[in-house]
Amino acid sequence: EAQVTQNPRYLITVTGKKLTVTCSQNMNHEYMSWYRQDPGLGLRQIYYSMNVEVTDKGDVPEGYKVSRKEKRNFPLILESPSPNQTSLYFCASSFSGRRLETQYFGPGTRLLVL
Amino acid sequence: EDQVTQSPEALRLQEGESSSLNCSYTVSGLRGLFWYRQDPGKGPEFLFTLYSAGEEKEKERLKATLTKKESFLHITAPKPEDSATYLCAVQHGSSNTGKLIFGQGTTLQVKP
Numbered sequence: 001e002a003q004v005t006q007n008p009r010y011l012i013t014v015t016g017k018k019l020t021v022t023c024s025q026n027m028n029h030e031y032m033s034w035y036r037q038d039p040g041l042g043l044r045q046i047y048y049s050m051n052v053e054v055t056d057k058g059d060v061p062e063g064y065k066v067s068r069k070e071k072r073n074f075p076l077i078l079e080s081p082s083p084n085q086t087s088l089y090f091c092a093s094s095f096s097g098r099r100l101e102t103q104y105f106g107p108g109t110r111l112l113v114l
Numbered sequence: 115e116d117q118v119t120q121s122p123e124a125l126r127l128q129e130g131e132s133s134s135l136n137c138s139y140t141v142s143g144l145r146g147l148f149w150y151r152q153d154p155g156k157g158p159e160f161l162f163t164l165y166s167a168g169e170e171k172e173k174e175r176l177k178a179t180l181t182k183k184e185s186f187l188h189i190t191a192p193k194p195e196d197s198a199t200y201l202c203a204v205q206h207g208s209s210n211t212g213k214l215i216f217g218q219g220t221t222l223q224v225k226p
Contacts, residue, residue: 004157031212042218043158043201050212058213090157097212099165100146100205105157 004106023091031097032074036087050097120217137202138184
């Protein structure tokens with residue numbers, strides 16, 4: 001089954017404790033992206049990757065890191081989480097980033113930073 | 115500033131009562147406009163892609179249209195199962211970027 005998986009689905013952590021949210025897709029997609037969704041602010045793009053070893057900032061990259069060493073994986077790293085990073089995070093993938101056709105979203109990771 | 119605005123924020127319809135959702139955009143270099151459906155607690159689900167003014171796409175009770183400044187999602191004779199949040203997103207910029215801006219969404223409730 002074609003899908004985007006994220007782990008963990010729920011996470012409670014404390015300020016400053018480094019964490020990684022994994023994202024994996026099984027569709028051989030070139031393009032992957034991370035978003036956060038907050039009430040009243042909608043979905044905002046954090047980082048995206050056009051292909052392996054190619055990443056770029058979205059609209060809200062501060063406090064986040066990403067890497068794309070393999071085509072299928074695109075982890076999101078919070079080196080020193082803060083309470084304002086409490087949010088619902090979505091990973092997504094698409095065949096190509098040049099013309100974003102169907103973009104598949106993962107189920108989401110709900111993060112609470114205390 | 116690049117911006118995507120959806121209206122209304124919320125919409126309540128009776129089953130069978132047709133209506134339209136609006137997505138207006140101001141971006142440099144539109145490369146595609148996308149509509150998604152999002153159910154509570156789930157990731158967005160792709161509905162349509164529109165690339166140029168005048169283009170239309172249809173799927174069951176939904177029809178998406180695009181002009182140079184806005185897009186409409188027309189819902190004909192909606193059913194309760196059409197209740198969801200509908201998101202509009204715009205891809206913009208040069209061909210080497212995958213930047214995407216989302217609107218804040220319209221939450222649709224269809225009552226039986």
